[in-house]
Amino acid sequence: TNDNEWNELQNTLHRYVEGSKKETARGRVASYIPELAKAPHDALGISLMNGDGQTLMAGDCELRFTMQSISKVFTFILALMDRGEDAVFAKVGKEPTGDDFNSMLKLELVEPGIPFNPFINAGAIAITSMIAGRDADEKAERILQFLRRVSGNSGLAVKDEVYRSEYETAHRNRSLAYFLKDNGVLEDDVDRILDVYFRHCAVEVTCSDVAKMALVLAYGGVDPISGERLIPRRFVQITKTFMITCGMYNASGAFAIEVGLPAKSGVSGGILTLVPGRYGIGVVGPALNRKGNSVAGVHVLQQLSEHFDWSLF
Ligand code: GLN
Numbered sequence: 001t002n003d004n005e006w007n008e009l010q011n012t013l014h015r016y017v018e019g020s021k022k023e024t025a026r027g028r029v030a031s032y033i034p035e036l037a038k039a040p041h042d043a044l045g046i047s048l049m050n051g052d053g054q055t056l057m058a059g060d061c062e063l064r065f066t067m068q069s070i071s072k073v074f075t076f077i078l079a080l081m082d083r084g085e086d087a088v089f090a091k092v093g094k095e096p097t098g099d100d101f102n103s104m105l106k107l108e109l110v111e112p113g114i115p116f117n118p119f120i121n122a123g124a125i126a127i128t129s130m131i132a133g134r135d136a137d138e139k140a141e142r143i144l145q146f147l148r149r150v151s152g153n154s155g156l157a158v159k160d161e162v163y164r165s166e167y168e169t170a171h172r173n174r175s176l177a178y179f180l181k182d183n184g185v186l187e188d189d190v191d192r193i194l195d196v197y198f199r200h201c202a203v204e205v206t207c208s209d210v211a212k213m214a215l216v217l218a219y220g221g222v223d224p225i226s227g228e229r230l231i232p233r234r235f236v237q238i239t240k241t242f243m244i245t246c247g248m249y250n251a252s253g254a255f256a257i258e259v260g261l262p263a264k265s266g267v268s269g270g271i272l273t274l275v276p277g278r279y280g281i282g283v284v285g286p287a288l289n290r291k292g293n294s295v296a297g298v299h300v301l302q303q304l305s306e307h308f309d310w311s312l313f
Contacts, residue, residue, distance in 0.1 A: 002278060007307060009048065010056055017044055017059035020285075020300035028297035030267040035165030039065065039268065039286035044296045047207035047282045049215045051224035063163065064164045065284050068266030069101065071147070071200040072110075072124040073217075073239060073247075075131060078146050079118075080235045082132040090124045091130065091185055093227045094242075098287050101249045101292060102172050104179065113183035119246040119264070122176045125284045128197045136192045147200075150230055151209045152223070163202035170198065183240045201266075210272045210282025216261070218274035240276075244312075248298075251291035258302045260311025269294040273301060275310050278280030 024042045031037035045060035054218050079088050098114045106116055115123035135141035140158075148156045186193055196252050217240060221231035245251045245264035248255040255263060263273035269286035271294055283301065285294035305311055 002128045006050060006054070006056075009308075013046065013056050013058040016300050016303055017046055019057070019079045019308055020296045020303060021043060023166055023296040023299040024285055024287040027289050030288055030292070031164065031268070033166045033169060034269070035162045036066075036268055036286075039063075040147065044285040044300065045207050045283070046297075046300060047211040049199065049208070049211040049280045050278065051215070051219060053225040055208055055211065057208065059296045060284065063284055064159075064204050064206055065211075065268040065270050065286070066159050066266070067147075067203045067205055067267045068201050068203065069124070070264050070266040071143075072119050072127070073205055073243070073264045073272065074147055074213070075127050075143055075200055076118040076242070077123065077231055077235050077239055078143060079130040080238070081232070082087045083130050085234075085238075088118075088127070088130060090114075091126045092118045096246045096250070096252060098250050102176070105177060107176070107179055107183070113180075114185055117242060117246045119242055120249075121173055122180060124171065124265050125177050125193060126185050128200070129188050129193045131196065132212075137196045139196045143196070143200045144203065146237070147203055147213070149221075151205070152212050152225070153205075153209050156203055156205065156209065158159075158199050158202045159204040160202075162204075163198050166168065166198045166201065167195070170194065173197070205270070205282075207270075207282035207284050209284075210270060210284075211280045212282075213280065214272045214274040215280025215281060216313070218276055218278060218280050236301045240274075243273075248293050249291055251293055251298075253291075255293075255298065256313070259298070259305045260313045261301070261305065263301075265293045265297070267292055269297065271297045271301065276312070 043060040240262040247264040271283040281296040285296040
C-alpha cells in the first residue's frame with residue numbers, strides 16, 4: 001500500500017541521496033549567470049510531500065536556490081488563468097524543439113514565428129508578456145503572490161543578486177526577445193517584459209517549497225492540505241503534458257524513459273516533479289549535465305522511480 005511505500009521512503013531516502021551524491025562530480029554549475037556559479041557543486045537535496053502534508057527530506061535540503069526555469073510552469077499557468085487557452089496558444093506552440101532551451105534556431109519556423117512551446121526561453125518570455133497587470137511591478141507582484149499561494153510560503157521573495165546578475169548579462173535572452181518583438185509576438189516593451197522575466201526566474205526557494213508547489217499539480221490543482229482549488233484542472237493537465245514533452249529541455253525524452261514523471265528543471269539545479277495523486281517532489285543539485293539538468297538530481301529520481309515503480313508508462 002501507499003503507507004508501506006511512505007514508510008520505506010522514510011527509512012531509505014537518505015541512502016538514495018548518498019548513493020547519487022557522487023554523481024555531482026560529473027556535472028558543472030551554471031556560470032553564464034555569474035551569480036549562479038557561487039552554488040555548491042557537490043550539493044544534493046530532496047524533499048517529498050504527501051497529500052496529508054507530511055514531508056520527508058534528505059541531503060542538502062536547507063540549500064536555497066532560485067527557481068529559474070521552474071518558474072515557467074507557474075507563469076504559464078497564470079497566463080492561462082489570466083487570458084485563457086486560445087489567447088495563450090496564439091503566442092506559443094505545443095511542440096518540443098529538440099534544441100537547447102535558449103536556442104534561436106527554430107524561431108522562424110512555426111507560423112507566424114511563434115516559439116515552439118512555453119518552456120523554452122523564447123516561449124517563456126512570450127508568456128511573461130501575457131501576465132495581467134498595469135506595469136512591470138504589478139505583473140511581477142502577481143506572479144510572486146501566485147507562487148506564494150501555491151507553495152504556501154508567504155515569505156517567498158526575489159533574490160536580488162541573482163536578478164541583477166542575470167539582468168546585466170542576458171544578451172541572448174535580449175536578442176530572443178527583440179526577435180519575438182519583431183515577429184509581433186510580444187505585447188509590451190522588451191525591457192519591461194524581460195525585467196518581469198528575470199524577477200520570476202530569481203525567486204528563491206528550498207526543495208520543500210518546490211515539493212509543495214508540485215503537490216498541488218499532483219492533486220490536479222487542488223491544495224490537498226487546505227482542500228482549496230488553486231488552479232483549474234484543465235490547465236494542470238495541459239501543464240503536466242508540457243512537463244513530460246518539454247520540461248527537461250532536450251533531454252525530456254530520455255527523462256520520460258528513465259523516470260517517467262512530469263518534471264521541470266532549472267539552471268540553478270532545481271527539479272520539480274510529482275507522482276500523480278501521491279507526492280510532490282523538489283530536488284536540488286547545482287551541478288548540471290550537458291543538457292542543463294541537475295546530474296545527481298536526475299540520477300536520484302531515476303533510482304527512486306525504478307525502485308518504487310513510479311513511471312507513468
Ligand atoms: N533565467 C534563466 C535564463 O533565462 C532560466 C533558464 C533555465 O533555467 N533553463 O537563461
